[in-house]
Amino acid sequence: MTAHEVSRGYEIVVGLEVHCELATNTKLFCGCANQFGSEPNTNICPVCLGLPGSLPVLNERAVEFALRVGEAFNFDVPERSVFHRKNYFYPDMPKNFQTSQYDEPICSEGTLDVDGVTIRITRAHLEEDTGKSTHVGGDGGRIHGADHSLIDYNRAGVPLLEIVSEPDIRSAEQAARYVEELRATLLAIGVSDVKMEEGSMRVDANVSVRLVGATEFGKRCEVKNMNSIRSVRRAVAYEAERQIDLITSGERIMQETRHWNEDDGRTHSMRSKEEAFDYRYFPEPDLVPVEPTAEMRSLVRSQMPELPAAKRERLIDAWAITEHDARVIVDVPGLAEYAEAAVAVLGGGTPKDIVNWLTGDFLGFLNETGTKLDDSNLRPAGLAELVGMVVGGSISRNQGKDVMADALRSGEAPVAIVAARGIAQVSDAGALSGVLEVVFAANVDALDAYRSGDDKMKKKKRGFLMGEAMKATKGDGNPQLLNQLLDQMLEAL
Amino acid sequence: MTAREIAAAVRTGARSARSVLEEHFARIDVREAELHAFNYLMREQAFGAADAIDSAVARGEDPGCLAGVPVAVKDNFCTRGVPTTCSSKILEGWTPPYDSTAVARLHAAGAVLVGKTNLDEFAMGSSTENSAFGPTRNPHDPSRVPGGSSGGSAVAVAAGFSAIAYGSDTGGSIRQPAALCGVVGVKPTYGSVSRYGLVAFASSLDQIGPFAVDVGDAALALEAVWGYDPMDSTSLDATMDSLSDSLDRGVAGLRVGIVRELTEVDGIAPEVQARVAAAAEALSAAGAKVDYVSVPSVSYGLSAYYLIAPAEASSNLARYDGVRYGRRDAGADVATMNSATRDAGFGAEVKRRIMLGTYALSAGYYDSYYGKAQKVRTLIIQDFARAYEQFDVLLTPTAPTVAFEFGSKTADPLAMYLSDVCTIPTNLAGHCAISVPYGTAEPTSGATLTSDGNPKQLPIGVQVLAPALGEATMFRVAKAIEASAP
Numbered sequence: 001m002t003a004h005e006v007s008r009g010y011e012i013v014v015g016l017e018v019h020c021e022l023a024t025n026t027k028l029f030c031g032c033a034n035q036f037g038s039e040p041n042t043n044i045c046p047v048c049l050g051l052p053g054s055l056p057v058l059n060e061r062a063v064e065f066a067l068r069v070g071e072a073f074n075f076d077v078p079e080r081s082v083f084h085r086k087n088y089f090y091p092d093m094p095k096n097f098q099t100s101q102y103d104e105p106i107c108s109e110g111t112l113d114v115d116g117v118t119i120r121i122t123r124a125h126l127e128e129d130t131g132k133s134t135h136v137g138g139d140g141g142r143i144h145g146a147d148h149s150l151i152d153y154n155r156a157g158v159p160l161l162e163i164v165s166e167p168d169i170r171s172a173e174q175a176a177r178y179v180e181e182l183r184a185t186l187l188a189i190g191v192s193d194v195k196m197e198e199g200s201m202r203v204d205a206n207v208s209v210r211l212v213g214a215t216e217f218g219k220r221c222e223v224k225n226m227n228s229i230r231s232v233r234r235a236v237a238y239e240a241e242r243q244i245d246l247i248t249s250g251e252r253i254m255q256e257t258r259h260w261n262e263d264d265g266r267t268h269s270m271r272s273k274e275e276a277f278d279y280r281y282f283p284e285p286d287l288v289p290v291e292p293t294a295e296m297r298s299l300v301r302s303q304m305p306e307l308p309a310a311k312r313e314r315l316i317d318a319w320a321i322t323e324h325d326a327r328v329i330v331d332v333p334g335l336a337e338y339a340e341a342a343v344a345v346l347g348g349g350t351p352k353d354i355v356n357w358l359t360g361d362f363l364g365f366l367n368e369t370g371t372k373l374d375d376s377n378l379r380p381a382g383l384a385e386l387v388g389m390v391v392g393g394s395i396s397r398n399q400g401k402d403v404m405a406d407a408l409r410s411g412e413a414p415v416a417i418v419a420a421r422g423i424a425q426v427s428d429a430g431a432l433s434g435v436l437e438v439v440f441a442a443n444v445d446a447l448d449a450y451r452s453g454d455d456k457m458k459k460k461k462r463g464f465l466m467g468e469a470m471k472a473t474k475g476d477g478n479p480q481l482l483n484q485l486l487d488q489m490l491e492a493l
Numbered sequence: 494m495t496a497r498e499i500a501a502a503v504r505t506g507a508r509s510a511r512s513v514l515e516e517h518f519a520r521i522d523v524r525e526a527e528l529h530a531f532n533y534l535m536r537e538q539a540f541g542a543a544d545a546i547d548s549a550v551a552r553g554e555d556p557g558c559l560a561g562v563p564v565a566v567k568d569n570f571c572t573r574g575v576p577t578t579c580s581s582k583i584l585e586g587w588t589p590p591y592d593s594t595a596v597a598r599l600h601a602a603g604a605v606l607v608g609k610t611n612l613d614e615f616a617m618g619s620s621t622e623n624s625a626f627g628p629t630r631n632p633h634d635p636s637r638v639p640g641g642s643s644g645g646s647a648v649a650v651a652a653g654f655s656a657i658a659y660g661s662d663t664g665g666s667i668r669q670p671a672a673l674c675g676v677v678g679v680k681p682t683y684g685s686v687s688r689y690g691l692v693a694f695a696s697s698l699d700q701i702g703p704f705a706v707d708v709g710d711a712a713l714a715l716e717a718v719w720g721y722d723p724m725d726s727t728s729l730d731a732t733m734d735s736l737s738d739s740l741d742r743g744v745a746g747l748r749v750g751i752v753r754e755l756t757e758v759d760g761i762a763p764e765v766q767a768r769v770a771a772a773a774e775a776l777s778a779a780g781a782k783v784d785y786v787s788v789p790s791v792s793y794g795l796s797a798y799y800l801i802a803p804a805e806a807s808s809n810l811a812r813y814d815g816v817r818y819g820r821r822d823a824g825a826d827v828a829t830m831n832s833a834t835r836d837a838g839f840g841a842e843v844k845r846r847i848m849l850g851t852y853a854l855s856a857g858y859y860d861s862y863y864g865k866a867q868k869v870r871t872l873i874i875q876d877f878a879r880a881y882e883q884f885d886v887l888l889t890p891t892a893p894t895v896a897f898e899f900g901s902k903t904a905d906p907l908a909m910y911l912s913d914v915c916t917i918p919t920n921l922a923g924h925c926a927i928s929v930p931y932g933t934a935e936p937t938s939g940a941t942l943t944s945d946g947n948p949k950q951l952p953i954g955v956q957v958l959a960p961a962l963g964e965a966t967m968f969r970v971a972k973a974i975e976a977s978a979p
Contacts, residue, residue, distance in 0.1 A: 046591050050812050052584070052692040053571040053593055057726050085808050087854070091827055096811035149827075151816070280854035282863060285696035285805055287726050 003117050005171035005240075008248060010209040012240040013217055014175045015167035018182060019160050020192040021129065021200040022065045028128045028159035029056030029099065036198060040152035048157035050094030055286050058083075062126060062159040065191040066106045067292055067300040069124055069161060072189050072307055073110035080291050081106040083126075083284040088277045092131035092151050100127035100162075102281045106290060112165075112185070113309060114177045120166040126290075129158040161191070167206065167217065172237035176229050179203055183229075184308040184331050196228050203232055207239040209247065218243070219253040223267050225260045235260040239267050311336055319343070319351035328359045334373045335363075341380035342387075349391035357387055361401055365408050377411035378404065386414040394418075396425045398475035427478040432469075432485050435477065439468045440489070451493060462490065496562045496656040496710040500603075503561030506550050510543035510561030514605055517563040520653045521607070528630045530648040532568045533576055534608040539563070542605045549603075556603030559717050565649035565658040568609035569616055570596055570701075571690035579692050580624035581614045583838025584819045593690020594725070595659060595701050595718045602717045607655050610645025614840045615810065616666055616694040618642050619912035622903055623842045631674060634941050634949050637896040640670030640912070643704070647674040650704040657714040658704040663694050664798050665892075665916025667702045668928035672891035672954025675930045677711045677971070678704050680916070682961045683923035684729035686715075687722030693809040695802035696727075698920040708929065708972045712736035715964070734965035744973045745780030747966065749773065750884035752958075754791050755915045762894045764934035765953055769890050772931050772955045775977035776888075776970065786880050786887065790872040794918040795910060797873070800853045800866035801921070806843075807850030813838060845906065870921045877922050881960045886970050889915045891928040891954035895936050915956060925964050927971045928954040932979040 005012055027034050030047035046054040070077040084102035105125035112119050132155050137147030163182065169175045183194045183201060194201040208220035223239050226232045238260075243253050258267035306314070312326040315336065321329075329336050339358055343351045362383070366376060378386075386407070390400040395418060403414050403423065410417075417423070426432060440447060443465065450461040466486055470477055494502075494513070502508035518536065525531060546556045566572070569579045571589035573596075578584045592600070599606065613623035621629040621644030629644040631637045632652040639648045643660025647670035650658045660667040662680035671678025679702040686701040693699060703714035716737060721730045755761075756769055777783045815821035815834030822837045824830030839847070853862035880887060892912055902909040919926040933950035940948035955974060959967035 046589075049817065051571075051589065051591075051818070052577070052579070052587075052812070053569075053589070053690040055689050055725050057724060087808050087811060089811065089814065089828070089831060091814070091816045094812065094817065096814060097808050144826075278856045280808070280851065280856075280859075282804060282808070282854055282859070285727075286693075 003115060003171060003174050005173070006212055007241065008244055009212055010240075010244045010247070011212050012169075012171055012236070013167050013208045013210060013220075014169035014172075014236055015206040016165045016169065016175060016178060017204040017206070018163045018179065019202040020163065020186055020194055022062050022159040022161055023190070023192050024059055024061045024065065024159055026059055026061075027157035028059050028062055028126065029157055032157065034158050035154070036200065038154050040150070040154060043154045044156070048094065049153055056099060056284075058287060058290065059159060063106070063290055063292060064296065064300055065159075066124065066126055066161060067297060068189045068191055068304065069163070069186070070107045070110070071301060071304050072185050073107070073112055073121055073124070075107035075110035075121070075124060077107055077292065077297070078104070080104070080289045081125075082289050083287045084281045085284050087280040090130065091149065092133045092153075092156070094131065094153060094156055098128060098130070099284055099287070101125035112178065112181060114174060114181050117174070119168045119178055122164045122166050124161055124163040127160050127162060129155050129160050131156040167208070172233045172240065175205060175236045176233035179229050179232050181308070187333055188305055188308050190305070196226075205232065205236050205239070207236055207243070208253070209240050209243045219255050221253065221255065221267070222257045223260055224257060224270070227262065231260060231262055234265060235267060238265060242267065319355065321352050321355050325355050325359055328363070329355060332363065332373065338373060338380055342383045345381050345384045347384060347388035349387045353387045353391060354383065357383060357404070361404055362408075365405065371408075376408065378407045378414075382407055382414050389414065389418065393425060393427065393478055393480070395423055396476055396478065399423050399425065424476070425478045426473055426476045427481055429481060429485065432473070432477055432482050433489075435469055435472050436482075436485055436489055439465060439472060443468065447493065450490065462486070494656070495706060496559065497713055499562050499656055500558060500560045500713070503546065503550065503603075504555060508561070510546040510605060511540065513561050514539055514543045514563055514607070517607060517654060517656070524632070524652055525654065527635060528632055528648050528652055529627055530610055530629055530645045530652065530654055531565070531608040532578055532580060532611050532626055532645070535575060535606055538575070539605050539607050546603055546605065558602050558713065559599065560603035562604050562657060563607045563655045564599055564604040565607055565610050565646055565655035566596060566599070567612050567616075567643050567646050567658075567660045569612060569661060569692040569694075570609070570659065571692065572596055572606070572609065575609065577609065577692065578626070579615045580612045580626055581838065581840070581843070582625045582820060583813045583834065585838075587819045589690075591690065594687035594722045596690065598718045599659075604717070608649075610643070610649055610658060610660075612645055612660075613642035614843050615692070615806070616642040616661055616663055616699075617806070617842050617846055619665070619669055619909050620897070620899075620902065621645065621670070622899065623840055625840055628899060631896045631951075633675060633951055634896065636941055637898050637951070638673070640673035640892065640896065642666040642670075644670045646704050647671050647676055647678065650674070650676045650706060656706070657710055659701060659714070659718070660704060661691055661694070661699055661701050662916075662920065663698045663700075663802060664920050665913035667704065668916050668926060668954070668956060669892045669912055671704055671928045672930070672956075673896040673952065675933070675952030675954075676704050676706060677708055677930065677975075678702065678928045678954075679711050679715055680919055680926050681715055681719060681964060682729070682925045683920075684725075684727050685719045685733065685925075685962070685964070687725040687728050689722055689724040693805075695805040696809060697805060698798075698802055700920070708927075708968060708975045709737070709740060711927070711971075712740055712968050729962070731962060733962070736965055736968045739965045740968055740972045742969050743779065744776055744970055747781045747886065747970060748884045749776050749781045749783045749970065750786030750880055750887045751783065752791065752880075752887050752889045753785050753787050754789065755889040755918075760893050760911060760914065761890055762937060764895070764937075765890045765893060768931045768934070768953045769888060769955050771979075772974050772977070773888055776973060779973050779977070781970070781973070783888075784884075786884055788873075788876045788880050788887070788918070790869065790876045791918040793869045794873060794921055795914050797866040797869035797921060798913075798917045799849065799910060800862050801870065803846040803850030804853045804863050805850065807847045807854065810839075810843065810847060842906070873918055874922050877918070877924065877960065885959070885966050886963070887958040889956045889958065891915060891956040895934055895951035895953060897936075898939055919958055922961075924958060924961050925967055926956055926958045927967055928956050929971045929974045930978060931955045931974060
């Protein structure tokens with residue numbers, strides 16, 4: 001069972017800390033653009049540079065986004081939350097304190113259902129991101145031994161939401177699924193673009209192990225630097241096994257921070273808790289408490305979209321599709337809406353046909369060409385037309401694939417493509433009988449084997465002959481009709 | 494000439510801003526070398542601004558309520574393109590790329606900035622002796638301090654270098670030097686003047702306010718800069734009652750409470766107590782109902798202040814690390830560079846307060862120090878609220894003594910801190926207060942003799958306190974006190 005993994009008598013205990021950058025237009029405390037990939041130090045001002053005399057002003061949109069998160073994960077959003085200063089020195093942090101939230105976060109006590117298991121979320125709080133250092137020269141981009149360091153403050157002050165789970169996760173797979181579900185939900189409610197590879201979503205895992213049945217937690221290690229959901233799964237699995245190895249060989253676990261290395265597939269010690277900072281948290285005197293108004297709360301509530309889990313359930317019921325297909329449709333932003341638009345104008349066929357075409361060639365094309373869904377040349381109505389033609393038998397499935405590829409490339413309507421290229425499925429019984437006669441003549445051995453063989457052999461040879469016939473029609477033959485004729489001719493042997 | 498008279502004359506074209514400015518610079522040229530009120534004189538910019546105002550008047554435009562008024566601002570106000578040092582070596586070479594809101598409003602009101610005034614480093618001190626660029630001297634007796642931390646601004650007004658000046662008041666840094674220099678000084682309600690662009694010392698206590706030669710000018714000066722600013726989250730979005738319009742309404746029927754804990758206690762010099770009593774009598778004679786009131790928790794104000802202010806300062810001053818601006822002292826790695834820069838860049842008092850504040854916020858000590866100080870702060874607010882149920886304004890001395898001699902308190906930080914015992918409670922409560930000159934006295938010891946052999950008389954200030962946004966009433970009382978001043 002993936003939700004509760006036991007290894008050598010030990011169970012895995014995981015809590016996840018997820019930082020996600022909020023996709024607001026401007027930074028958390030100033031009007032600078034919140035934009036990834038700008039020229040270094042172009043989205044900066046006295047406030048996000050922490051110049052003497054500058055003061056923060058809270059971005060209301062970030063509060064609105066936090067309220068959306070509150071709705072999505074059943075958080076308690078209190079009347080009032082407070083910003084604190086987290087004090088420590090780091091060159092890419094302009095004020096040498098981070099404005100964050102401490103004992104009065106904006107969201108507390110939420111939940112997320114992961115494959116039927118409820119994972120409790122302790123809190124979600126707002127804070128500002130730091131700048132980014134680049135270390136030049138010396139030992140491979142690290143600060144120690146570097147000739148000099150360059151700092152880009154474009155990211156300084158970008159709004160972050162830190163979402164901290166309870167240690168309720170019991171397997172590496174469940175940890176990965178939690179992140180997947182969290183990411184899909186954050187994406188659906190439009191608060192973040194959650195790109196782990198660009199750092200707009202960062203995951204740290206607190207991993208410990210304990211004997212099955214134990215009530216106390218083991219010493220935990222915090223694993224950092226996981227850049228994909230796959231690496232969350234691998235890193236947690238590795239770290240748990242590492243700890244079990246240590247314990248079973250009589251050693252003790254040190255509470256420490258460990259760095260996941262994607263290349264060697266291991267975690268490496270970064271620093272132990274003995275070096276932990278005293279952050280000297282105290283309430284940020286330059287900001288007033290966050291007190292979302294009733295109007296803001298009801299506005300947010302009224303604008304909440306359908307959440308991924310609910311949408312999957314609805315589509316599975318309504319369209320009779322698999323859990324897997326529902327997940328694919330719902331996880332790609334906008335794809336469910338696309339599918340629903342196509343289903344709405346469907347002439348022939350079922351919603352499941354639409355879904356099959358979408359999850360197959362359609363997504364394949366978008367991924368291969370790097371096309372965004374919104375920019376795709378084939379619109380929902382075109383897809384419905386195409387499915388209608390295939391299901392109705394006027395073109396074959398293979399022809400349909402060609403037409404789709406053509407439509408995606410050219411932007412022409414499928415009906416127009418079919419008409420212009422004269423594509424049609426061969427449904428003429430006389431012509432198809434002729435094809436079968438030629439195939440029979442060329443495969444006398446197969447016919448002999450069919451005649452003398454048992455049921456299994458008959459089935460095998462029948463399949464072979466059908467394939468040869470399809471090949472001879474270049475895939476244009478109407479498969480139902482061809483099957484019917486083949487059966488007649490085999491019976492007549 | 495008062496600021497009111499200057500603005501009126503310049504607006505009507507009766508006087509040119511240039512000629513007003515020339516008069517002020519003439520005084521600066523005579524006495525600035527001795528007094529050292531300024532860290533930076535903006536002579537060239539000032540004459541340019543004065544000429545622009547004169548041209549505007551010539552075109553028939555109104556340059557604003559401070560048209561042509563020479564103004565000095567404390568050197569912890571950010572001024573675009575003009576060095577801002579906070580009297581600290583750590584900001585050496587830094588020039589702000591932006592104007593503080595107060596400075597922007599002064600420009601918009603037609604004021605002429607003459608320079609940036611000296612202060613105790615990062616506004617930490619009560620004598621201006623903690624400036625990295627040398628102390629400012631009291632114009633009434635240059636062997637004595639002008640008070641602090643806004644000593645330079647107090648002296649600029651007292652010596653006629655500028656018609657009005659602005660400072661910041663965290664625990665008395667406007668009112669105490671105003672008292673010691675014989676000028677009016679105002680600490681407005683917290684949030685009434687934007688702090689945007691004021692280099693922070695203790696964010697929850699800092700407030701910008703004016704110095705002026707009289708109460709009327711102080712009202713004009715405050716009205717020119719106050720009001721809501723979206724750049725400061727703690728800025729009050731409230732309607733302010735006009736000060737200038739109500740100044741002369743008198744005090745008949747107003748209830749005035751003399752705060753017992755800050756007046757008739759040890760440490761307040763008898764000549765200061767006598768001046769407060771005289772002011773109370775004058776108010777009573779003018780029709781106010783005067784009585785004593787007890788505000789018990791103010792006795793703990795100083796202790797609470799010296800936990801809260803250093804705690805906030807330890808965090809506010811963390812940004813001076815040599816990475817982005819100001820001074821940098823070389824080090825083998827970042828942490829060593831940070832330490833070397835801060836060691837060489839900060840003076841002793843700033844380091845003392847950073848250490849105090851860091852300690853007060855440390856894990857395990859927070860509750861017993863910072864946490865407890867915040868509770869005291871709440872108690873003070875509650876006690877004041879009770880007092881204001883019975884009284885419209887409160888009366889206390891501004892400073893315990895007249896101006897003291899250089900070096901007399903530098904070796905004993907606690908003695909220095911006691912200079913602010915009467916002013917600190919107002920900052921902790923977020924209320925407003927004003928210091929009004931009320932006569933003079935000779936110091937109890939070490940008096941300088943005048944040419945005719947008499948001891949030099951030094952100014953004394955009395956303080957009027959009012960609740961948050963109570964400025965209009967406070968100014969009326971201040972005006973009445975001024976009218977009866979000896």
